[in-house]
Amino acid sequence: MNILLLGSGGREHALAWQLAQSTSCDHLYAAPGNPGIAECAEIADVEAGDHEACIRFCGAQDIALVVIGPEAPLVDGLADSLRAAGIAVFGPSKAAAQLEGSKGFTKDLCERAGIPTGGYVRTTSLDRAVAALDNFTAPYVLKADGLAAGKGVAIAPDREEAEAALSDMFGGSFGEAGTEVVIEEFLEGEEASFFAITDGTSIVPFGTAQDHKRVGEGDTGPNTGGMGAYSPAPVLTPALQQRAIDEIIRPTVDTMRAEGMPYSGVLYAGLMLTESGPQLIEYNCRFGDPECQVLMMRLESDLAQIMFACASGELDAVKPEFSAKTALTVVMAAQGYPGTPAKGGAIDLGSAETGGAKVFHAGTSTSSSGLVANGGRVLNVTATGANVTEAQEAAYEAVDAISFESGFCRRDIGWREVERERG
Ligand code: AMP
Numbered sequence: 001m002n003i004l005l006l007g008s009g010g011r012e013h014a015l016a017w018q019l020a021q022s023t024s025c026d027h028l029y030a031a032p033g034n035p036g037i038a039e040c041a042e043i044a045d046v047e048a049g050d051h052e053a054c055i056r057f058c059g060a061q062d063i064a065l066v067v068i069g070p071e072a073p074l075v076d077g078l079a080d081s082l083r084a085a086g087i088a089v090f091g092p093s094k095a096a097a098q099l100e101g102s103k104g105f106t107k108d109l110c111e112r113a114g115i116p117t118g119g120y121v122r123t124t125s126l127d128r129a130v131a132a133l134d135n136f137t138a139p140y141v142l143k144a145d146g147l148a149a150g151k152g153v154a155i156a157p158d159r160e161e162a163e164a165a166l167s168d169m170f171g172g173s174f175g176e177a178g179t180e181v182v183i184e185e186f187l188e189g190e191e192a193s194f195f196a197i198t199d200g201t202s203i204v205p206f207g208t209a210q211d212h213k214r215v216g217e218g219d220t221g222p223n224t225g226g227m228g229a230y231s232p233a234p235v236l237t238p239a240l241q242q243r244a245i246d247e248i249i250r251p252t253v254d255t256m257r258a259e260g261m262p263y264s265g266v267l268y269a270g271l272m273l274t275e276s277g278p279q280l281i282e283y284n285c286r287f288g289d290p291e292c293q294v295l296m297m298r299l300e301s302d303l304a305q306i307m308f309a310c311a312s313g314e315l316d317a318v319k320p321e322f323s324a325k326t327a328l329t330v331v332m333a334a335q336g337y338p339g340t341p342a343k344g345g346a347i348d349l350g351s352a353e354t355g356g357a358k359v360f361h362a363g364t365s366t367s368s369s370g371l372v373a374n375g376g377r378v379l380n381v382t383a384t385g386a387n388v389t390e391a392q393e394a395a396y397e398a399v400d401a402i403s404f405e406s407g408f409c410r411r412d413i414g415w416r417e418v419e420r421e422r423g
């Protein structure tokens, strides 16, 4: 079959790399893509925001499956438009993508379905939000309801900062996303990510990961989209994964179906492993970036076949296989990130991939002088090993083979597990 992949980040490069190796994929198109994706796919001139153009492209190129990488086109209903035109899609409908598109929607669903998560209040009024702080204790967790490119969450250490953050949100610092705000109970524990693929009925576990959201070593400094990740995450033991499925994923999938919004695609659960068990922090309606890169590095099954089975409601026959190895990815970012990143810095990948590592392109472009930085997160240097310590060594060996003078990376990706492995 011919496949169209939409997106342009490191996540999509990893998906393209796997789809291109899938025996069930005849021809892979990608839009808008990036220079790494262009090595595995034919770049197509079609925009995810133009639903009619996507449908025309699929007709003209005989596309059997569209894979939607990022959340924005999903929340915008692109999957609905394509399905209405008879095209199979990997990714949820607009209604189902509310699990990421509205934090209040997800909290209400958890309440209806009895899913463990922090207590919450949702409101569209600054006065009511400030009054609702009385029901919580510090630190205060405040979230803009809508999509805010991962930036709509404030954790305020005291009441004064909480009130200031609420004023910012209602004052428009996140635009439309902040017209409603969710105040949440602060959950204590270690965070981990759990991935499941579902066609709305069947649920197939699709791996675990942990990422590093802060820009600085030792998990300091501002939040980012993620500076590195590894998979699997040993803290999510098989017993805890089963609890996550039984107590969180299964009730979500069943409730969404029962309420006429069946969820189809990958469901990415951000979990807090609390003393009483896993609790849901948030859902994403797509793969994580850079978590996808480590999952794809370990996947041994035909990704196109899994995605097509999901899109066709035939997931019950699918059993994805993953390597038992650990994969770890280090994000090389441009100086300035997560603020304004320096553009145009020269990159030479050198011999980074000779030892079996894989460099996924996140924010690169090609200039007359070669590869240059063109974004905040620029490269995802990914390697495998028998455990996190070995995968970390292999990844940094590849990082050190790359010349990217205007870039930087954290040197401690995987530190929690490396410490635990040291014992
Ligand atoms: P989110 O975008 O909802 O994942 O939030 C971003 C980050 O804020 C999470 O990865 C957590 O580190 C933190 N966070 C969000 N909600 C909570 C919560 N209820 N309790 C503790 N930390 C949270």
Ligand code: GLY
Binding pocket: 150, 211, 225, 226, 284, 287, 288, 289, 290, 291
């Ligand atoms: N790395 C976090 C995310 O993709 O949401």
